[in-house]
Amino acid sequence: MLKITLSLLSTFLLSNSLHAEPEAFDIYDWMDALRGEWVLSPAEKQLGTESYKHKALVGILGTSKPGMVFKSIGNNSTVQEDLLPNTDKQMVTMYHCKDIECNMLKATHYCTKQNQPEFIANLKVSTPTRIVFDCDMDTEICQSDEDHVHTIIHEITENGEHLKSSYLSWADKKPKKISSIYHFDRKKTP
Secondary structure (H helix, E strand, O other), X not given: OHHHHHHHHHHHHHHHHHOOOOOHHHHHHHHHOOOEEEEEOOHHHOOOOOHHHOHHHOOOOOOOOEEEEEEEEOOOOEEEXXXXXXXXXXXXXXXXXXXXXXXXEEEEEEOOOOOOOEEEEOOOOOXXXXXXXXXXXXXXXXXXXXXXXXXXXXXXXXXXXXXXXXXXXXXXXXXXXXXXEEEEEEOOOO
């Protein structure tokens, strides 16, 4: 009976540790793993979105021009995301630990809507392949009626070679029907 109890206990502990909530620094590492250039996937891979049809993106869709660039800055203290660089829709998001212990991962999105919503990594739902940032409800813009990005989701598939990035917007304190969603492929180095 003792062997069965110990076996069940070890199985329970192992399964709980496999599904444990990540820490903020884990999510920072997952964001840092996106480092490099990503190209906008061709039109046929832009599933569930019309965002790629924007006139500013016509020149880079399905080309080798970067559609998203992640890089580490500030002695590896911040991950900078440059979305749609060198286009009229260029936006930057900065991901960083709130403090030296990295108890909270924060982000600030510098948007073409001319506002800067702030986000907190959602530890409860984020995984190595689906990273979620929710609007920081302690900030004015996240509680306002102003049109703003309210959730950022990065989904990584195809062994880290495909990225779906969603920027879900809110206005009048509720989700908008149309948001910006883009599909990218990791740029191949020659």
